Each structure stands twice: as structure tokens, then as C-alpha cells.
Amino acid sequence: MxxxxxxxxxxxxxxxxxxxxxxxxxxxxxxxxxxxxxxxxxxxxxxxxxxxxxxxxxxxxxxxxxxxxxxxxxxxxxxxxxxxxxxxxxxxxxxxxxxxxxxxxxEGDPRQALARVVERYHDAGLTPVVATELEFFLIDDSGRHLRVPPSPRSGKRRTGGEVLSLRALDAFDQFFTTLYDACESMDIPADTAISEAGPGQFEINLMHQPDPLKAADDSWLFKMLVKGIARQYGFAGSFMAKPYEAFSGNGMHMHFSILDRSGRNIFDNGGDEGTAELRHAVAGCLRAMPGSTLLFAPHENSYDRLVPNAHAPTGIGWAYENRTAAIRIPSSGPKARRIEHRVAGGDVNPYLTVAAILGAALNGIQEKLEAPEPFRGNAYDQNLAQLPASWGEAIDAFHACPEMRRIFPAHLIENFVMTKRQELHYMAELSDEETVELYLDTV
Structure with a gap:
């Protein structure tokens, strides 16, 4: 009060x-x-x-x-x-x-599902430290075709992607100023903003914090906030996985490390390679990846993003400092050694995504699973096992996955599968235009 x-x-x-x-x-x-x-x-x-x-x-x-x-x-x-x-x-x-x-x-509440995973960590004397990176498009959806909105400053439209372009950020400076002020008022720890590879596409990082529930809350609220502020400016802010066929889609990358009771990062061995616990956590995430793909790609449009050579992973593998990998170990100081999970789209439920990744990592640590050797080079050229290629395959994989049943209550799994099978059935009746209209603001 x-x-x-x-x-x-x-x-x-x-x-x-x-x-x-x-x-x-x-x-x-x-x-x-x-x-x-x-x-x-x-x-x-x-x-x-x-x-x-x-x-x-x-x-x-x-x-x-x-x-x-x-x-x-x-x-x-x-x-x-x-x-x-x-x-x-x-x-x-x-x-x-x-x-x-x-x-x-x-048990059917996604936030309660994440709380259950966090409790498993606390029971083991561990604290996950989590951050997310959220990509989104600013889109003029007032006409028949989606396009970049005109800059509120210049009135001009930039039709191509401009990676790390200050000009692209400055074109929407008023929007970003309003957005950052709003994040401050809502205690959402918004950090760096960059322009991305798609037209009108941007990414904002949320800061690392030792409270996965707050990290997921922040991501959920941030998505709501971007959509609302964008509409104040007369355009859409969309986390739809793939609004433009010819350009890369939106991801929600998640970074995490794990602290023990003394506050030590258990992934830090003083060097670049990380500890055995890091490799165990990677192995757990890789093992659970086919079954958890439905949580990282929950909608029909999600699978348009997960295609080769489109800045989204398709193979189940890991590597050091390699953005083509599903799991990347970023270069950093040893104390900041962490795992970046790169599969999830911007259209996910953050609670389920964070729960799936942290739950899989803890499974790997507790079972001391051994990761395969990290690959080098382009992941799309490797002989890697592949993520489920379609929505239907992902639904079946999630339902049958023993790792998911260890992470999530059976009640939530059954509810989610029923929901996705109903959506799969009725999405077949929609045109491409109706699909965009459905997902653009909803997810």
C-alpha cells in the first residue's frame, strides 16, 4: 500500500x-x-x-x-x-x-514452475545468476505489408538492417528515451541497446541478477512495456519470432552462471575453459534441448526463425565464443565465466524458458553428465544432431522427454501439450497475413 x-x-x-x-x-x-x-x-x-x-x-x-x-x-x-x-x-x-x-x-502456473526449479537450486546450496537479451522489431503495421516505421525525428524510413548503427538508434531516440525512463520506473534493469540485423530491429540487454524469478519477471514486463510504449508512438513493438521472411528473427538469449554458498562462481576455474561443473551444465542443456525446443519455439512462426544461416541455431552443439552455436561460452574474465543459451525466440514465455534452461543445467550438474567436445567453426557446417524441425515434432518431443518431466510438473506438461496441439490444428486454417496479425502483438 x-x-x-x-x-x-x-x-x-x-x-x-x-x-x-x-x-x-x-x-x-x-x-x-x-x-x-x-x-x-x-x-x-x-x-x-x-x-x-x-x-x-x-x-x-x-x-x-x-x-x-x-x-x-x-x-x-x-x-x-x-x-x-x-x-x-x-x-x-x-x-x-x-x-x-x-x-x-x-502446478499449471508458469511462474510457479520456475519457483520450483529455483527451490531445487537452493536445496543444493546454489544460486543461479541470470540475464536475458531481448530482440524486437519496431514495425509500421498500418498498411497491407509490414515495414519499418518512419523515424519520429526525420520522417524517413530505413529499409535495411543496420547492425550496431548509432544512426538507427538515434532515429528512434525519443522512443528509446521514453522506454528507458519507463524501465527505471518499473525497476527493470535495462542496460545496453543496439540495432540488429533486421530492418527496425533492436536488442536491449537486461542486467545479471541472482534472482531468476525477478529476471523472468523483468523479461515478461519488458515485453509488455515495449509493446505499450511503441503503440504510444504509433507503431508496433513486436517480439514475433520471424515477422520478415527475408531477415533474421527475434531471439531471447539467456546468460547464466551459478554461485555456491560462499558466493563463488562454480563455472570459474581461473582460466578460459571453465570448470567441470560448466561442462556438466552444458551437457544437461544439450541433452534436454530436443525436448525443450517447444518452450524455446512455442508457435508456428517460431520455426521460420530456426533455419540455417539466419543467425539462429539449428544444431545441438556448443562452442567457445561462437555465435553460431546453440550454447556459447562467451569470452570474459574468469569470475564472469557463464553460459549463453541462444535457442529461444523472442516469442517465448520467459518463465518457462528460464525454468527449462536452469532445470536442464542442474540435471547435468547433479548427474555429472559429460559434454561432447566443443566444435570450432560454423555450426551450420558441422555434423550436429538437429533441433526438431517443425512445430508438430517439437510438441511430440516435449511430451515424451524424460528431462522435461524432471523439470516440470506433469500437470503443466499435459496442459501445455493440449494447448499447442489445439493451436497446431487451428493455425492450419489461417493465411500468412492472418498469422502475422495474430502473432505480431500477442507474443
Whole structure:
């Protein structure tokens, strides 16, 4: 309540939780009822966290008619109230997660799934340190075809990609200034911004932090924020995996290291190669990669990004300082030795992605799995096992994967598989234009 007392101009609250697709589901509540909300929480049907990408019930889901579509209890996360700078009226957002009425965590909630993985780390005396890099496009979607929006400064459109171009950043300087101010107000640790290889494509890094739940929260909120601020400027901010066929797509790369009880990075051996624990973690991620691809590429359009020579990995391998690899060990000082996981698209649910990567790494460490030798050169020219090449293959691989069943509750796995199979069925009815329209703002 302290935040609301400091912001008496706020008259309405949005309460929201992430569904399995990462879409915010929630309610609008007058601010005068905030005290009741904080004390008692609110209720959504369990099925709300298991809607398909259109926001429809999943057919034959046991959460709906079979058990009468009952309510779960939504309680505030540790985040508390946050401003929503993209709305005209002063408004607060209160992030929520779901529990059963008796206080047990609801296993179909993606944030609860990540909390379960974090608890495994803490039980082992370990703390993951996580950062994400999020790519997105600024897009003028007002006409029949997508194109780069005109610069608010010059009124001109730049039709090509401009990697690390200050001119491209400066063209949208007002947008980025507003975005960084909004990140500051929401306690999202936005760091470096760069222009990327696609037209109107940019990447912003979020800072490393020893709290995976906050890192995932930041990524989820950042996506919401970019979309909202972009619309204030009259264009779309899209994390769709592949909006332009001829250009590379959007990724969400994740960096992580692991600290022991004394605060030592267990990947640091004082040299460039890292420790045995680093190799065990890499091995765990590689073993789980086919089964976890559905979480890194959850939509039909995701597989347009995962093609050779398009700045996204297709082979299951790792390497030092090599951006063609699915898993890269960046060059750094030994104390900052870390793993970069490069498979996920910008269209992912951050909670499920962070949980899958950290869970797989911990499996590898606890089982002392041995990684293959790192490769050298272009990953696309290596004889590597390949990621599932299609959405349907990825759904089947996820459902059958023993590593996923060790990381995620069976209830969440079954719900996610039902959701994706329903989407797979109905996406076949859509044209390319309808597919873009669906994914551009939603994911």
C-alpha cells in the first residue's frame, strides 16, 4: 500500500498473471479496493492460465467442464505495485501468481514452475545468476505489408538492417528515451541497446541478477512495456519470432552462471575453459534441448526463425565464443565465466524458458553428465544432431522427454501439450497475413 499512498493519482489497478503462452491475463480493479486485494487476493478460473493463443478454452481440457471450471487463488508476487507508463491514465499493475485455495502452489502456473526449479537450486546450496537479451522489431503495421516505421525525428524510413548503427538508434531516440525512463520506473534493469540485423530491429540487454524469478519477471514486463510504449508512438513493438521472411528473427538469449554458498562462481576455474561443473551444465542443456525446443519455439512462426544461416541455431552443439552455436561460452574474465543459451525466440514465455534452461543445467550438474567436445567453426557446417524441425515434432518431443518431466510438473506438461496441439490444428486454417496479425502483438 505504500506505493499507492505515494501515488494518489492512481485510480485504477490492473492485476495480471502470465498464462502458458506468456500472455497477461487479469482484471481491472478500482484502486480503493487495493487493501482487500492485498489481504485476500483475487480469483481466476484455473483454465485462464491454460488458454490458447486466441484466448479460447482448450477443448477437452479437464480444467473446464470435467471439473466445473473452478477458481484458483491469485496472490501478489514479491514485485508489488508497478506503474504502467504506456497508459494515458495513471494506473498500477500488480503481478500475481496462482495457488490453490488451501495455499498450495498451482502446478499449471508458469511462474510457479520456475519457483520450483529455483527451490531445487537452493536445496543444493546454489544460486543461479541470470540475464536475458531481448530482440524486437519496431514495425509500421498500418498498411497491407509490414515495414519499418518512419523515424519520429526525420520522417524517413530505413529499409535495411543496420547492425550496431548509432544512426538507427538515434532515429528512434525519443522512443528509446521514453522506454528507458519507463524501465527505471518499473525497476527493470535495462542496460545496453543496439540495432540488429533486421530492418527496425533492436536488442536491449537486461542486467545479471541472482534472482531468476525477478529476471523472468523483468523479461515478461519488458515485453509488455515495449509493446505499450511503441503503440504510444504509433507503431508496433513486436517480439514475433520471424515477422520478415527475408531477415533474421527475434531471439531471447539467456546468460547464466551459478554461485555456491560462499558466493563463488562454480563455472570459474581461473582460466578460459571453465570448470567441470560448466561442462556438466552444458551437457544437461544439450541433452534436454530436443525436448525443450517447444518452450524455446512455442508457435508456428517460431520455426521460420530456426533455419540455417539466419543467425539462429539449428544444431545441438556448443562452442567457445561462437555465435553460431546453440550454447556459447562467451569470452570474459574468469569470475564472469557463464553460459549463453541462444535457442529461444523472442516469442517465448520467459518463465518457462528460464525454468527449462536452469532445470536442464542442474540435471547435468547433479548427474555429472559429460559434454561432447566443443566444435570450432560454423555450426551450420558441422555434423550436429538437429533441433526438431517443425512445430508438430517439437510438441511430440516435449511430451515424451524424460528431462522435461524432471523439470516440470506433469500437470503443466499435459496442459501445455493440449494447448499447442489445439493451436497446431487451428493455425492450419489461417493465411500468412492472418498469422502475422495474430502473432505480431500477442507474443
Amino acid at each position: 505504500d506505493w499507492l499512498k505515494e501515488h494518489p493519482e492512481v485510480k485504477t489497478i490492473r492485476v495480471a498473471a502470465a498464462d502458458l503462452n506468456g500472455v497477461a491475463r487479469g482484471k481491472r480493479i478500482p484502486a480503493r479496493y487495493a487493501g482487500k486485494l492485498l489481504e485476500e487476493g483475487t480469483k481466476f478460473p484455473y483454465s485462464v492460465l491454460n488458454l490458447d493463443i486466441w484466448g479460447e478454452d482448450v477443448e477437452d481440457s479437464p480444467l473446464v467442464f470435467e471439473i466445473g471450471d473452478p477458481d484458483g487463488l491469485l496472490l501478489p508476487t514479491e514485485r508489488g505495485f508497478l506503474p504502467m507508463p504506456w497508459l494515458d491514465a495513471p494506473t498500477a499493475l500488480l503481478p500475481l501468481w496462482m495457488f490453490h485455495p488451501d495455499g498450495r502452489p498451482y
